Amino acid sequence: MVLFNLFVEFFKIGLFGFGGGYAMIPLMAQAVREHHWIPQQQFTDIIAIAGSAPGPIATNTALFIGYQTSGVPGALMAAAGNLLPSLLMVLLLIKVITNHARPNVLNRSLYGIHPVITALILYAGVRMGIENELFSQAAEYSQYGIMVLSIILFYKKVSPLWVIGLAGIAGILIYS
Template sequence: MILLDLFIAFFKIGIFSFGGGYAMIPVIEHESVNHGWISAAAFADSVSVAGMSPGPVAMNAAIFVGYKVAGVAGAIAATLGMSLPSILIIVLLGTVFYKIKDHPVIASVFYGLRPVITAFILFAACRFAIQSHLVSSDIRKSVIGIVMLLIALVLLFYKKVHPLALILSFGVIGILGGWLMA
């Protein structure tokens, strides 16, 4: 029964979530926490691991939750539930979309969805910042975290530093900072 529950929950997430992996994170968290499969704090940790793992972040988060709930079978159920809607939708709409993509109503729908999807991604980023204690009651840690965030953004936008280089270097900085603050 738990495998079916996982499949159905992630199928709903897969069919009703738009905007890619990071926009799906709040929906995955809501479903996972409400079902009692994982705590909000553990989910925030899973998003950290999912973001650093190869592949789509939302799928990695689904695999993590499924595995935590029911082992390998749970990971498979969550993965199938999450990916099946996309496969079906792509196959069905792909055959039609090419013919209607330039229709004014369709273009307007996509124009209207962009701000909402951007809001979902920003919401997920803010939730992640709060749950990972980037923003916390410890002002010193908050300031350091925000400065690191701004440096990372500058390096990404203006210096075009490879994201993997940032992950590795900021991980080392985090280790060194943890030793210095301990």
């Protein structure tokens, strides 16, 4: 039953998670909370690992959650559920676009979706920050680190890989 639930939930997430992997994180967090698959702290750790691992974050997260829940069969079911809607939609869109090409309508609809995707990504980041107490008196270093790293990424042409690496080193030095 758990394998079926993993497939169905990740299928729904893949079906309605417009905007890529980061926009799917709030939907995944909700599914994890509803089904009590893993603790919230472990989910946050999975997001960090999935974001730094090669490949799409949504697929990586689905694999990790499925594996933590039911081993290899769980990982396969969660990943299949997450990938199948995209595959079906791409096949359908290719058929529709090749038969009824109207690029202006498509471009306008995608332009309207961009702000919603940005809001979903921001929501996921803020919610995870609150749940992990990154926005409290007890985590001053984390707050300052988030602000400094955000400013560096926003204003300077610094690779996110350097920022992630430096943040990891800072975490080891500060919290050891």
